[in-house]
Amino acid sequence: MPLVNGFKIIDLIKERHVVAGAFNTTNLETTIGILNAVERSGIPAFIQIAPTNISISGYEYIYDMVARKAATMDTPVTLHLDHGKSFESVRSATQAGFGSIMTDNAKYDYEENVLHTAAAVEYAKGYGIPVEAELGAIAGKEDDDVTNGNGKTNPEQVIDFVERTGVDLLAVAVGNVHGLNLDPNIDFPLLKKIHEICPVPLVLHGASGIPDDQIAEMVNNGVIKINVASDLRTAYIQAGGKDYEEEPDRFDLVNVALDAEKAVEEVVYKKIHVMNMNASATVQ
Ligand SMILES: [Zn+2]
Numbered sequence: 001m002p003l004v005n006g007f008k009i010i011d012l013i014k015e016r017h018v019v020a021g022a023f024n025t026t027n028l029e030t031t032i033g034i035l036n037a038v039e040r041s042g043i044p045a046f047i048q049i050a051p052t053n054i055s056i057s058g059y060e061y062i063y064d065m066v067a068r069k070a071a072t073m074d075t076p077v078t079l080h081l082d083h084g085k086s087f088e089s090v091r092s093a094t095q096a097g098f099g100s101i102m103t104d105n106a107k108y109d110y111e112e113n114v115l116h117t118a119a120a121v122e123y124a125k126g127y128g129i130p131v132e133a134e135l136g137a138i139a140g141k142e143d144d145d146v147t148n149g150n151g152k153t154n155p156e157q158v159i160d161f162v163e164r165t166g167v168d169l170l171a172v173a174v175g176n177v178h179g180l181n182l183d184p185n186i187d188f189p190l191l192k193k194i195h196e197i198c199p200v201p202l203v204l205h206g207a208s209g210i211p212d213d214q215i216a217e218m219v220n221n222g223v224i225k226i227n228v229a230s231d232l233r234t235a236y237i238q239a240g241g242k243d244y245e246e247e248p249d250r251f252d253l254v255n256v257a258l259d260a261e262k263a264v265e266e267v268v269y270k271k272i273h274v275m276n277m278n279a280s281a282t283v284q
């Protein structure tokens with residue numbers, strides 16, 4: 001089917017009481033690997049890209065590539081902008097046809113975050129697509145961007161933030177970290193507190209390093225979207241490295257690309273299973 005609007009994914013996920021994986025792509029092989037796994041699982045999903053990864057292709061290229069693959073699938077997929085840190089990135093992704101966006105203004109203080117987020121929501125509303133925003137600052141290395149410190153989401157700001165910005169999804173900082181270099185430690189009491197009061201569904205970033213049993217508990221805590229990037233990239237790079245080590249003189253790029261694609265597919269498929277271990281619907 002054609003790529004769907006992000007609101008459609010949100011509705012399907014809530015209806016089925018499952019969790020959507022949100023997997024970061026970079027290029028063709030990553031895209032095919034992710035979407036093959038999504039199709040096998042039967043669980044609607046987000047495929048996403050951050051502006052840092054756009055630099056090697058462009059929003060239109062990514063859109064065309066993802067749309068072409070999605071058209072061959074039965075499982076609904078939306079294309080989402082991950083960590084749009086500038087209005088320009090939000091605008092470019094939206095105009096390229098993305099079905100969902102994240103506006104990331106976590107670098108600003110609270111009031112400025114509200115203003116920038118509300119502006120992005122206002123813009124996206126004209127295109128009828130959902131907006132995700134981050135409250136608090138998720139620590140760690142997110143592509144080339146390193147965020148220091150522990151800026152957990154302040155539950156006292158949640159209702160005010162959601163009401164004043166009009167966001168559709170809230171990304172929380174509850175001990176989750178970006179990348180694989182820090183030890184994540186999910187603060188479940190804080191997550192539960194946010195879930196109880198938050199008017200919109202929650203998003204968890206940085207799922208790569210989080211233990212499976214904690215990932216599996218997200219479905220019971222209002223989280224409907226879980227972002228995974230580092231694990232896919234590790235699988236991709238390791239597959240290429242292994243091919244090279246085994247046969248350094250083979251220079252068979254097709255073989256390396258296919259092995260990387262397969263490695264990404266397996267990681268994504270496993271992650272979808274883990275996310276939905278405690279969900280009511282079963283994963284194929
Ligand atoms: Zn993130």
